[in-house]
Amino acid sequence: MADTVLFEFLHTEMVAELWAHDPDPGPGGQKMSLSVLEGMGFRVGRALGERLPRETLAFREELDVLKFLCKDLWVAVFQKQMDSLRTNHQGTYVLQDNSFPLLLPIASGLQYLEEAPKFLAFTCGLLRGALCTLGIESVVTASVAALPICKFQVVIPNS
Amino acid sequence: MAVCIAVIAKNYPLYIRSTPTENELKFHYMVHTSLDVVDEKISAMGKALLDQRELYLGLLYRTEDYKVYGYITNSKVKFVMMVDSSNTALRDNEICSMFRKLHNSYTDVMCNPFYNPGDRIQSRAFDNMVTSMMIQVC
Numbered sequence: 001m002a003d004t005v006l007f008e009f010l011h012t013e014m015v016a017e018l019w020a021h022d023p024d025p026g027p028g029g030q031k032m033s034l035s036v037l038e039g040m041g042f043r044v045g046r047a048l049g050e051r052l053p054r055e056t057l058a059f060r061e062e063l064d065v066l067k068f069l070c071k072d073l074w075v076a077v078f079q080k081q082m083d084s085l086r087t088n089h090q091g092t093y094v095l096q097d098n099s100f101p102l103l104l105p106i107a108s109g110l111q112y113l114e115e116a117p118k119f120l121a122f123t124c125g126l127l128r129g130a131l132c133t134l135g136i137e138s139v140v141t142a143s144v145a146a147l148p149i150c151k152f153q154v155v156i157p158n159s
Numbered sequence: 160m161a162v163c164i165a166v167i168a169k170n171y172p173l174y175i176r177s178t179p180t181e182n183e184l185k186f187h188y189m190v191h192t193s194l195d196v197v198d199e200k201i202s203a204m205g206k207a208l209l210d211q212r213e214l215y216l217g218l219l220y221r222t223e224d225y226k227v228y229g230y231i232t233n234s235k236v237k238f239v240m241m242v243d244s245s246n247t248a249l250r251d252n253e254i255c256s257m258f259r260k261l262h263n264s265y266t267d268v269m270c271n272p273f274y275n276p277g278d279r280i281q282s283r284a285f286d287n288m289v290t291s292m293m294i295q296v297c
Contacts, residue, residue, distance in 0.1 A: 050269040053233040133234045
């Protein structure tokens with residue numbers, strides 16, 4: 001497998017590139033860039049959702065799919081497992097990563113908190129794409145309380 | 160050697176190819192009816208509470224001319240393969256390995272950035288792989 005930093009550098013450049021060409025600093029422009037990043041993550045997630053579970057046997061229920069995301073997908077992309085998975089058993093799952101690799105090099109604590117969402121958009125799309133390939137429509141959002149701890153919230157309607 | 164191979168997404172086929180190109184409609188119809196059998200097998204497996212489900216579904220059904228085999232991926236994409244009944248030399252594990260090759264090629268198609276998931280498969284590499292699995296007629 002290629003060195004992990006290669007993906008981190010590429011990701012950093014993607015975010016920087018999208019923000020460098022953004023002449024409209026208002027909320028409208030920012031949202032556009034965030035959804036572009038999310039869209040990229042979505043397409044990558046769809047392909048990964050097809051390729052990674054190839055050797056595993058079929059999933060029996062939703063929770064199995066989420067566990068697969070936390071273990072196999074996270075390990076494949078970030079070389080570590082998700083630190084915690086919580087659910088209310090009604091379609092909402094919270095995945096928490098205590099040292100998210102894409103946020104680690106930025107800061108540790110509250111500095112740069114407003115910039116953090118840009119670096120999470122791609123990963124939200126990644127999760128949403130993988131879930132989509134595995135047959136689950138969902139809405140994925142991310143939140144950061146203090147870098148590098150971040151939480152991804154997956155809401156599955158009509159669960 | 161297969162007579163007809165189909166890749167089917169949730170409601171519509173992504174790819175169907177059959178070798179004797181006349182009577183194509185008959186093959187399409189048989190693939191369509193085999194989808195019901197696939198659904199039956201999946202729901203039966205779910206109820207049986209096996210530890211995990213296999214991807215290879217085995218022989219779906221058999222007519223006097225053809226045998227139909229099925230396989231489902233984790234993304235609920237179904238592969239259906241029809242084999243001539245007179246071809247008794249083909250064993251189950253050979254069919255299984257043909258499905259695995261199909262699955263690998265399908266995964267490659269998915270990872271192709273020029274392919275939009277949900278479109279018909281137009282990749283020549285996929286076509287060539289399927290050709291290698293189908294019988295040569297004339």
